[in-house]
Amino acid sequence: MPLTLSTELLELRTRHPFIIARGGQSEYRTVMVKITDDDGHEGWGEAAATRFYGETLDTVQAALPRYADVLGDDPQQLEAIEARLEAALGRNAAARVAVSVALHDLVAKRAGLSLCRYWGLDPAAAPQSTFTIGMDTAEMVRTKVLEASDYPVLKIKLGGDRDRELLETIRSVTDRELRVDANCGWTGPQAVAMLPVLEEFGVTLLEQPVAPHDLEGFRRIRRHARIPVIADESCVTARDIPALVGAVDGINIKLAKCGSLREALRMIAVARTHGMMVMVGCMIESSLGITAAAHFTPLVDVVDLDGAALLSQDPFVGATIDGGQVRIPDGAGLGVSRR
């Protein structure tokens, strides 16, 4: 019997509007994917579309039936199924990874192991996660920073026109570790000019200062930077990594970019081989999507998995980042249940 796929719309709302260099909002809709096998095992995944990568709720809902058609009847054949998914419809990584995650959940459940342990990893090796402070008014930024007092490391969204002011505002209320994500908001020279400012405010890591294809900008920044510079929008799949060698210190893996849990593991292998740092990030998504990424955090250096922690309510219980520490559930598969 072929595996069957069904979907469910998830309506998410962030505690505060979540604004980055490209804009923002407070209501998000994602799609829950459920894949069922003959024995009644059910695997779950979540598709969190991002327009920046060419996906919307509608494209996700259009892509999933195509993926459902090529699942076959043996969830254990992950490599072959993922190849069929990509052949059936390329890109559409958020939709595709929801299927990949649901299959992995299913397979690990059948083996009676948490996905982390199925992969041979130690859940106790999961690192800390940052918590993100989006762009906002000075007053709201202060409020958010105080609300986030449990998190020892904050990630600040810069790349707007009030970057220095934002840093000043945050430093007026906290001396915690700060990492910065400019989401392609600067040019190379702007980023170089910002480096002393970041240093002045004790920023410890800089993510995606420039446009995705501006590798020359990255190289220029890295020549001047004393902190690690990480590629996010510039690094979608493993194929992007060789060109980034020497231009950045590390890469940020997101499931909604790379489209496959197996590809995420390949990206880690490739980045490590090139001596790069590895970071894992997320979209605004529920604990279902976050937990899938949490399971491979024992292999990474830097974690930003606050997508569900930013929500005002979360339909699922799974991995958590309370107090900044990633905690991977030990139930079989993803270990995610409905709240």
Added chain:
Amino acid sequence: MPLTLSTELLELRTRHPFIIARGGQSEYRTVMVKITDDDGHEGWGEAAATRFYGETLDTVQAALPRYADVLGDDPQQLEAIEARLEAALGRNAAARVAVSVALHDLVAKRAGLSLCRYWGLDPAAAPQSTFTIGMDTAEMVRTKVLEASDYPVLKIKLGGDRDRELLETIRSVTDRELRVDANCGWTGPQAVAMLPVLEEFGVTLLEQPVAPHDLEGFRRIRRHARIPVIADESCVTARDIPALVGAVDGINIKLAKCGSLREALRMIAVARTHGMMVMVGCMIESSLGITAAAHFTPLVDVVDLDGAALLSQDPFVGATIDGGQVRIPDGAGLGVSRR
């Protein structure tokens, strides 16, 4: 309770003395590693030492007790255990991989899956394997080629002083596909001079024509070659791959070089990312060691897993290459049993 490790000496004998550019012999001793968990599950691996990579039977027997000390009590923590093995004693890849393989056998047995399926691979996707004709007198080479009539693709060992004669001898008795392995036996200019000869005899692939560190030699050969050029001795672990980009068409993975099944999978990911072909090879070893490598052949292009097929008797039943087709056993774990 900590995992326990025990060993058993295996005495192997090849049907004919197996001679390559560095010499050869007909008697081989390898070490079987057995790792047992609390529940009485037992995982097996095999250490096939090669002096070229700094290992002998004695170094294997000296290394294994050090590895036994750091196994811990949870075989599922493959990533952490492999890191401890390497920290306890680096290099010693043949000894180390026997432990890695035994742990993987154990973990897949506990999950009730063949290792291939545990990894998400399709055993039916395993490719054909070559069968190797070692160096010998013209008469013996003819005998060996005729004995190997079941194998549609032969691998010829060159790099000696009678290369053309060997090719002529083989072509006098067969028109099957031929691949060539020079085992570092040529200089760059010698290899370039050999290319038209290889072409004349219809050779389809050239493995390790020059010395391990002669990347300039590789580049020179590749500029002239119309057939894929593969690095074997030049590519020990994934860390060697970036330097080989542009110099070769692919890499040959051997467990006794890379020291870990997880590293073998990482090497495949890295090679694929760089657009390289992937080959898997072996040492002279029993079906125990061969089967471990067979389980990941669904991910590779070119297979040379004839190490056990060259033996006059084999203590184990596992993967086979009868008729040239790799067949992966479907029992749990490696699926290997004693003959």
